Amino acid sequence: MSQTRRHLEHHPGINPAPFKATIESITDEGVILSDSWCYPKGGGQPGDTGIFQSDGEEFRFGEVSASSHILHPVSSGNLQVGQEVDCVIDVERRxxxxxxxxxxxxxxxxxxxxxxxxxxxxxxxxxxxxxxxxxxxxxxxxxxxxxxxxxxxxxxxxxxxxxxxxxxxxxxxxxxxxxxxxxxxxxxxxxxxxxxxxxxxxxxxxxxxxxxxxxxxxxxxxxxxxxxxxxxxxxxxxxxxx
Ligand SMILES: [Zn+2]
Missing domain, CATH: 3.30.980.10 (Threonyl-trna Synthetase; Chain A, domain 2)
Structure with a gap:
């Protein structure tokens, strides 16, 4: 089942609030969260970028994209499936x-x-x-x-x-x-x-x-x-x- 694109519920689409989510899976392409308010690139608009915060550590994610799921590309390998993260979207860019x-x-x-x-x-x-x-x-x-x-x-x-x-x-x-x-x-x-x-x-x-x-x-x-x-x-x- 394709994941809900929560950003669609957000208008005006500025100043997105940080949100909590659980890491559902980690693929070669990126991290899939239980729920994401990030804008995935599409329609000529670049995707969001931001930071995951968890246990005092920070993991920057690159441009979010989507196919059936919303992907948050992260280079660091320290994240685990099931881990809860605070997701902070880069507000100025959005x-x-x-x-x-x-x-x-x-x-x-x-x-x-x-x-x-x-x-x-x-x-x-x-x-x-x-x-x-x-x-x-x-x-x-x-x-x-x-x-x-x-x-x-x-x-x-x-x-x-x-x-x-x-x-x-x-x-x-x-x-x-x-x-x-x-x-x-x-x-x-x-x-x-x-x-x-x-x-x-x-x-x-x-x-x-x-x-x-x-x-x-x-x-x-x-x-x-x-x-x-x-x-x-x-x-x-x-x-x-x-
Ligand atoms: Zn528009």
Missing amino acids: NALASMHSAAHILSATANERWGAITVGNQLGVTESRMDLKFENRDEFDANILQDDANHWVNKDAEIMIHEWGRKQIMTDDRVRNRRFVERIIDRIGGSDPRLRMVEIEGIDLCPCAGTHLSSTSPIGDITIGRVQNKGKGTFRIYFEI
């Missing part, structure tokens, strides 16, 4: 990535709003992130306009909310962007009443997302667009900082 992630939503939505651009890829970083935007007519794109549009929504301090919605609610809401794509995600989940975690930024964005976010937009601070690279096929790769 908060920076939640801010970057929230900024990415705004950029993606405003580029779609103004030019009908579709976000076809993104990779977030603590200090710099990038996003690939595919345009119908790439010549219309102007990085300064995108930056101004995005900062308009930052300055509005729009609320960021999480919803658990079913197919009907999602597919009948005109604010949901790229609904054909969203429907494919719903189909993939399957079952009689699949639910999706929808992220809403009041007035500008509504889309499915499993990442970590702020509770409103103003703490993101100024979004600055840097390099813009031509990726061919109507696509630009834009780099941004906050």
